[in-house]
Amino acid sequence: MDLRQLSTINALSDAVTVCEYQGVKIIRIIHPMVEAGISLHGGHLLWFKPEGEKEVIWLSENAEFDLKKAVRGGIPVCWPWFGKAAAPSHGFARTSEWSLSQHRENENGVIVSLTLEDNQETRDIWPHKFHNQITFEMNAELKVSLTSTNTDTQPWSYGGALHTYFNIANINNISITGMGREYLDSTQAGKECQGSDVLTFNAETDRVYTHPQSMILIEDQSNQRTITVANDGDNAAVIWNPWQQLSISMGDMANNSFETMVCVESTIHTPTIELQPGQAHTLSTRIAIQH
Ligand code: TA6
Numbered sequence: 331m332d333l334r335q336l337s338t339i340n341a342l343s344d345a346v347t348v349c350e351y352q353g354v355k356i357i358r359i360i361h362p363m364v365e366a367g368i369s370l371h372g373g374h375l376l377w378f379k380p381e382g383e384k385e386v387i388w389l390s391e392n393a394e395f396d397l398k399k400a401v402r403g404g405i406p407v408c409w410p411w412f413g414k415a416a417a418p419s420h421g422f423a424r425t426s427e428w429s430l431s432q433h434r435e436n437e438n439g440v441i442v443s444l445t446l447e448d449n450q451e452t453r454d455i456w457p458h459k460f461h462n463q464i465t466f467e468m469n470a471e472l473k474v475s476l477t478s479t480n481t482d483t484q485p486w487s488y489g490g491a492l493h494t495y496f497n498i499a500n501i502n503n504i505s506i507t508g509m510g511r512e513y514l515d516s517t518q519a520g521k522e523c524q525g526s527d528v529l530t531f532n533a534e535t536d537r538v539y540t541h542p543q544s545m546i547l548i549e550d551q552s553n554q555r556t557i558t559v560a561n562d563g564d565n566a567a568v569i570w571n572p573w574q575q576l577s578i579s580m581g582d583m584a585n586n587s588f589e590t591m592v593c594v595e596s597t598i599h600t601p602t603i604e605l606q607p608g609q610a611h612t613l614s615t616r617i618a619i620q621h
Pocket of ligand 1: 400419420493536568569570593595
Protein backbone atom coordinates (compact mmCIF):
# COMPACT_ATOMS: atom_id res chain seq x y z
CA MET A 331 0.00 0.00 0.00
CA ASP A 332 1.46 3.30 -1.07
CA LEU A 333 0.53 5.82 1.60
CA ARG A 334 1.26 8.67 -0.80
CA GLN A 335 -1.86 7.66 -2.68
CA LEU A 336 -4.10 8.49 0.28
CA SER A 337 -6.17 11.54 -0.51
CA THR A 338 -7.27 13.70 2.40
CA ILE A 339 -11.00 14.25 2.78
CA ASN A 340 -11.24 15.99 6.12
CA ALA A 341 -8.81 16.84 8.96
CA LEU A 342 -10.63 16.13 12.25
CA SER A 343 -7.85 17.28 14.60
CA ASP A 344 -4.07 17.76 14.68
CA ALA A 345 -3.54 13.98 14.68
CA VAL A 346 -6.64 12.47 13.03
CA THR A 347 -7.59 12.80 9.36
CA VAL A 348 -10.21 11.09 7.24
CA CYS A 349 -8.60 9.93 3.97
CA GLU A 350 -9.56 7.80 1.01
CA TYR A 351 -7.67 5.02 -0.74
CA GLN A 352 -9.19 3.27 -3.77
CA GLY A 353 -12.71 4.13 -2.60
CA VAL A 354 -12.10 3.00 1.01
CA LYS A 355 -12.26 5.56 3.83
CA ILE A 356 -9.28 5.39 6.14
CA ILE A 357 -8.78 7.19 9.45
CA ARG A 358 -5.13 8.23 9.41
CA ILE A 359 -3.32 8.95 12.69
CA ILE A 360 -0.11 10.94 12.65
CA HIS A 361 0.95 11.74 16.20
CA PRO A 362 4.42 12.24 17.77
CA MET A 363 4.00 8.88 19.59
CA VAL A 364 2.45 6.78 16.83
CA GLU A 365 1.30 6.47 13.22
CA ALA A 366 -1.65 4.27 12.34
CA GLY A 367 -4.40 3.72 9.78
CA ILE A 368 -7.88 2.30 10.36
CA SER A 369 -10.25 1.43 7.53
CA LEU A 370 -13.99 2.05 8.02
CA HIS A 371 -14.48 -0.91 5.68
CA GLY A 372 -14.29 -3.78 8.15
CA GLY A 373 -13.42 -1.61 11.21
CA HIS A 374 -9.98 -2.85 10.26
CA LEU A 375 -6.67 -1.53 11.59
CA LEU A 376 -4.22 -1.51 8.64
CA TRP A 377 -0.97 -0.26 10.10
CA PHE A 378 0.46 0.67 13.51
CA LYS A 379 3.91 2.07 14.00
CA PRO A 380 4.98 3.50 17.37
CA GLU A 381 7.64 6.21 17.16
CA GLY A 382 11.13 4.73 16.72
CA GLU A 383 9.85 1.20 15.91
CA LYS A 384 9.51 -0.83 12.74
CA GLU A 385 5.96 -1.49 11.57
CA VAL A 386 4.30 -3.87 14.08
CA ILE A 387 1.39 -5.00 11.91
CA TRP A 388 1.78 -6.78 8.57
CA LEU A 389 -0.22 -5.62 5.56
CA SER A 390 0.02 -7.57 2.31
CA GLU A 391 1.80 -5.74 -0.48
CA ASN A 392 -0.93 -7.21 -2.73
CA ALA A 393 -3.84 -6.26 -0.43
CA GLU A 394 -7.02 -5.56 -2.37
CA PHE A 395 -9.23 -2.67 -1.35
CA ASP A 396 -12.51 -4.11 -2.56
CA LEU A 397 -15.63 -3.35 -0.51
CA LYS A 398 -16.85 -6.95 -0.95
CA LYS A 399 -13.70 -8.51 0.53
CA ALA A 400 -11.64 -8.35 3.71
CA VAL A 401 -8.26 -6.68 3.39
CA ARG A 402 -5.34 -9.15 3.64
CA GLY A 403 -3.29 -8.16 6.68
CA GLY A 404 -3.87 -5.69 9.51
CA ILE A 405 -6.43 -6.72 12.15
CA PRO A 406 -9.54 -8.14 10.47
CA VAL A 407 -12.54 -8.29 12.83
CA CYS A 408 -13.97 -11.81 12.53
CA TRP A 409 -17.52 -11.61 13.92
CA PRO A 410 -20.11 -13.04 14.78
CA TRP A 411 -18.35 -16.34 14.17
CA PHE A 412 -14.86 -17.67 13.63
CA GLY A 413 -13.82 -19.35 10.37
CA LYS A 414 -16.30 -21.45 8.45
CA ALA A 415 -18.75 -21.94 11.35
CA ALA A 416 -21.23 -20.28 8.91
CA ALA A 417 -21.05 -18.25 5.71
CA PRO A 418 -19.43 -15.90 4.92
CA SER A 419 -16.19 -17.25 6.35
CA HIS A 420 -15.16 -15.32 9.50
CA GLY A 421 -18.53 -13.47 9.55
CA PHE A 422 -19.65 -10.20 8.03
CA ALA A 423 -18.09 -7.56 10.31
CA ARG A 424 -14.82 -7.53 8.34
CA THR A 425 -16.66 -6.63 5.14
CA SER A 426 -19.20 -4.21 6.66
CA GLU A 427 -18.92 -0.44 6.69
CA TRP A 428 -18.30 0.85 10.22
CA SER A 429 -18.88 4.45 11.40
CA LEU A 430 -16.44 6.67 13.20
CA SER A 431 -18.02 7.42 16.60
CA GLN A 432 -15.24 8.99 18.66
CA HIS A 433 -11.68 10.30 18.52
CA ARG A 434 -9.61 11.77 21.32
CA GLU A 435 -5.97 12.69 21.64
CA ASN A 436 -3.46 14.20 24.03
CA GLU A 437 0.33 14.23 24.21
CA ASN A 438 0.32 10.53 25.19
CA GLY A 439 -1.54 9.15 22.18
CA VAL A 440 -4.79 8.81 20.28
CA ILE A 441 -8.05 6.89 20.84
CA VAL A 442 -10.42 6.13 17.97
CA SER A 443 -13.75 4.26 18.22
CA LEU A 444 -15.90 2.87 15.43
CA THR A 445 -19.36 1.33 15.62
CA LEU A 446 -21.34 -1.23 13.65
CA GLU A 447 -25.03 -1.94 14.20
CA ASP A 448 -27.35 -4.45 12.60
CA ASN A 449 -29.00 -3.39 9.35
CA GLN A 450 -31.05 -5.18 6.70
CA GLU A 451 -27.93 -6.65 5.11
CA THR A 452 -26.57 -8.07 8.39
CA ARG A 453 -30.02 -9.36 9.48
CA ASP A 454 -30.34 -11.22 6.15
CA ILE A 455 -27.16 -13.11 7.10
CA TRP A 456 -27.65 -13.31 10.89
CA PRO A 457 -31.12 -12.43 12.21
CA HIS A 458 -30.18 -10.55 15.39
CA LYS A 459 -29.93 -6.97 16.63
CA PHE A 460 -26.57 -5.87 17.96
CA HIS A 461 -24.34 -2.90 18.68
CA ASN A 462 -20.57 -3.32 18.23
CA GLN A 463 -18.00 -0.79 19.29
CA ILE A 464 -14.33 -1.22 18.49
CA THR A 465 -11.85 1.07 20.25
CA PHE A 466 -8.22 1.51 19.23
CA GLU A 467 -5.96 3.00 21.93
CA MET A 468 -2.72 3.94 20.24
CA ASN A 469 0.52 5.07 21.85
CA ALA A 470 3.76 3.09 22.30
CA GLU A 471 1.32 0.17 22.63
CA LEU A 472 -1.85 -0.75 20.81
CA LYS A 473 -5.00 -1.88 22.59
CA VAL A 474 -7.96 -3.01 20.52
CA SER A 475 -11.26 -3.69 22.35
CA LEU A 476 -14.36 -4.99 20.63
CA THR A 477 -17.50 -4.65 22.78
CA SER A 478 -20.57 -6.49 21.51
CA THR A 479 -23.97 -5.65 23.00
CA ASN A 480 -27.19 -7.57 22.49
CA THR A 481 -29.81 -4.92 21.55
CA ASP A 482 -32.35 -7.61 20.66
CA THR A 483 -35.25 -9.02 22.71
CA GLN A 484 -33.88 -12.59 22.53
CA PRO A 485 -30.51 -14.02 23.62
CA TRP A 486 -27.91 -14.75 20.94
CA SER A 487 -24.43 -16.28 20.84
CA TYR A 488 -21.34 -15.20 19.00
CA GLY A 489 -17.71 -16.04 18.39
CA GLY A 490 -14.94 -14.48 16.35
CA ALA A 491 -11.46 -13.09 16.53
CA LEU A 492 -9.22 -10.08 16.36
CA HIS A 493 -7.22 -11.74 13.59
CA THR A 494 -3.96 -9.81 13.98
CA TYR A 495 -1.24 -10.19 11.32
CA PHE A 496 2.16 -9.37 12.84
CA ASN A 497 5.11 -8.06 10.91
CA ILE A 498 8.23 -10.19 11.49
CA ALA A 499 11.65 -10.28 9.84
CA ASN A 500 11.59 -13.97 8.89
CA ILE A 501 9.21 -16.81 9.82
CA ASN A 502 12.19 -19.21 9.93
CA ASN A 503 13.73 -17.19 12.70
CA ILE A 504 10.93 -16.52 15.21
CA SER A 505 9.61 -18.46 18.18
CA ILE A 506 6.32 -18.13 20.01
CA THR A 507 5.66 -18.95 23.67
CA GLY A 508 2.66 -18.53 25.97
CA MET A 509 0.14 -20.16 23.62
CA GLY A 510 -0.05 -23.33 25.77
CA ARG A 511 0.31 -26.91 24.57
CA GLU A 512 -3.17 -28.14 23.66
CA TYR A 513 -4.38 -27.26 20.20
CA LEU A 514 -6.82 -28.23 17.48
CA ASP A 515 -4.96 -28.61 14.21
CA SER A 516 -6.95 -27.01 11.39
CA THR A 517 -4.56 -28.55 8.84
CA GLN A 518 -5.76 -31.98 10.12
CA ALA A 519 -9.53 -31.34 10.28
CA GLY A 520 -9.36 -29.97 13.84
CA LYS A 521 -7.53 -32.96 15.34
CA GLU A 522 -6.72 -32.56 19.06
CA CYS A 523 -2.95 -32.33 19.51
CA GLN A 524 -0.34 -31.67 22.20
CA GLY A 525 2.55 -29.40 21.27
CA SER A 526 5.50 -28.07 23.18
CA ASP A 527 5.95 -24.80 25.06
CA VAL A 528 7.89 -23.20 22.20
CA LEU A 529 6.47 -22.95 18.68
CA THR A 530 8.72 -22.55 15.65
CA PHE A 531 7.68 -22.78 12.00
CA ASN A 532 8.75 -24.89 9.02
CA ALA A 533 5.43 -25.63 7.28
CA GLU A 534 1.82 -24.41 7.02
CA THR A 535 0.56 -23.88 10.58
CA ASP A 536 -3.10 -23.29 11.44
CA ARG A 537 -3.89 -24.03 15.09
CA VAL A 538 -6.53 -23.19 17.66
CA TYR A 539 -4.72 -23.17 21.01
CA THR A 540 -7.36 -23.90 23.65
CA HIS A 541 -5.47 -23.02 26.87
CA PRO A 542 -3.39 -19.92 26.12
CA GLN A 543 -1.61 -18.04 28.90
CA SER A 544 -2.47 -14.42 29.61
CA MET A 545 0.46 -13.24 27.49
CA ILE A 546 1.81 -14.67 24.23
CA LEU A 547 5.32 -13.67 23.14
CA ILE A 548 6.61 -13.54 19.56
CA GLU A 549 10.38 -13.50 19.76
CA ASP A 550 11.64 -11.99 16.50
CA GLN A 551 15.38 -12.62 16.67
CA SER A 552 16.29 -10.88 13.41
CA ASN A 553 14.42 -7.72 14.35
CA GLN A 554 15.92 -7.91 17.86
CA ARG A 555 12.53 -7.41 19.47
CA THR A 556 9.77 -9.36 21.17
CA ILE A 557 6.14 -8.57 20.44
CA THR A 558 3.90 -9.24 23.45
CA VAL A 559 0.23 -10.03 22.92
CA ALA A 560 -2.11 -9.95 25.95
CA ASN A 561 -5.62 -11.06 25.08
CA ASP A 562 -8.76 -10.81 27.18
CA GLY A 563 -12.38 -11.95 26.82
CA ASP A 564 -11.09 -14.78 24.59
CA ASN A 565 -11.12 -18.55 25.07
CA ALA A 566 -8.51 -19.52 22.48
CA ALA A 567 -5.51 -18.22 20.55
CA VAL A 568 -5.31 -19.00 16.86
CA ILE A 569 -1.85 -19.06 15.31
CA TRP A 570 -1.59 -19.09 11.53
CA ASN A 571 1.03 -18.99 8.82
CA PRO A 572 -0.04 -20.18 5.35
CA TRP A 573 3.47 -21.07 4.15
CA GLN A 574 4.38 -20.96 0.48
CA GLN A 575 1.85 -23.12 -1.39
CA LEU A 576 -1.20 -21.48 0.18
CA SER A 577 0.32 -18.00 -0.28
CA ILE A 578 0.77 -18.72 -3.97
CA SER A 579 -2.90 -19.74 -4.21
CA MET A 580 -4.07 -16.45 -2.63
CA GLY A 581 -4.34 -13.59 -5.09
CA ASP A 582 -3.89 -10.96 -2.40
CA MET A 583 -0.57 -12.34 -1.08
CA ALA A 584 2.81 -12.21 -2.81
CA ASN A 585 4.33 -15.68 -3.22
CA ASN A 586 6.98 -15.26 -0.54
CA SER A 587 5.28 -12.79 1.74
CA PHE A 588 4.32 -15.56 4.18
CA GLU A 589 7.93 -15.21 5.34
CA THR A 590 7.31 -11.85 6.97
CA MET A 591 3.97 -12.48 8.72
CA VAL A 592 2.43 -14.52 11.48
CA CYS A 593 -1.11 -14.31 12.86
CA VAL A 594 -1.71 -14.52 16.61
CA GLU A 595 -5.41 -14.04 17.16
CA SER A 596 -7.49 -13.18 20.22
CA THR A 597 -10.25 -15.69 19.58
CA ILE A 598 -13.69 -16.74 20.83
CA HIS A 599 -13.85 -20.30 19.50
CA THR A 600 -15.93 -22.86 21.39
CA PRO A 601 -17.93 -22.41 23.51
CA THR A 602 -19.24 -19.22 21.93
CA ILE A 603 -20.43 -16.36 24.17
CA GLU A 604 -24.13 -16.11 24.92
CA LEU A 605 -25.50 -12.62 25.57
CA GLN A 606 -28.90 -11.93 27.09
CA PRO A 607 -30.82 -8.83 25.87
CA GLY A 608 -28.93 -5.75 27.10
CA GLN A 609 -25.80 -7.75 27.98
CA ALA A 610 -22.34 -6.93 26.60
CA HIS A 611 -18.98 -8.68 26.28
CA THR A 612 -15.54 -7.33 25.34
CA LEU A 613 -12.86 -9.17 23.37
CA SER A 614 -9.51 -7.39 23.40
CA THR A 615 -5.85 -7.59 22.49
CA ARG A 616 -2.99 -5.48 23.84
CA ILE A 617 0.16 -5.40 21.73
CA ALA A 618 3.51 -4.05 22.93
CA ILE A 619 7.18 -4.25 21.98
CA GLN A 620 10.06 -5.34 24.23
CA HIS A 621 13.76 -4.96 23.41
O1 TA6 B 1 -7.22 -17.78 11.47
C1 TA6 B 1 -6.72 -18.73 10.60
C2 TA6 B 1 -7.66 -18.86 9.42
O2 TA6 B 1 -8.94 -19.22 9.85
C3 TA6 B 1 -7.03 -19.85 8.45
O3 TA6 B 1 -7.70 -21.08 8.42
C4 TA6 B 1 -6.96 -19.11 7.14
O4 TA6 B 1 -7.90 -19.49 6.25
C5 TA6 B 1 -7.04 -17.66 7.58
O5 TA6 B 1 -7.77 -17.60 8.76
C6 TA6 B 1 -7.44 -16.59 6.61
O6 TA6 B 1 -8.79 -16.66 6.27
P1 TA6 B 1 -9.34 -15.71 5.13
O7 TA6 B 1 -10.82 -16.00 5.08
O8 TA6 B 1 -9.05 -14.30 5.53
O9 TA6 B 1 -8.63 -16.08 3.87
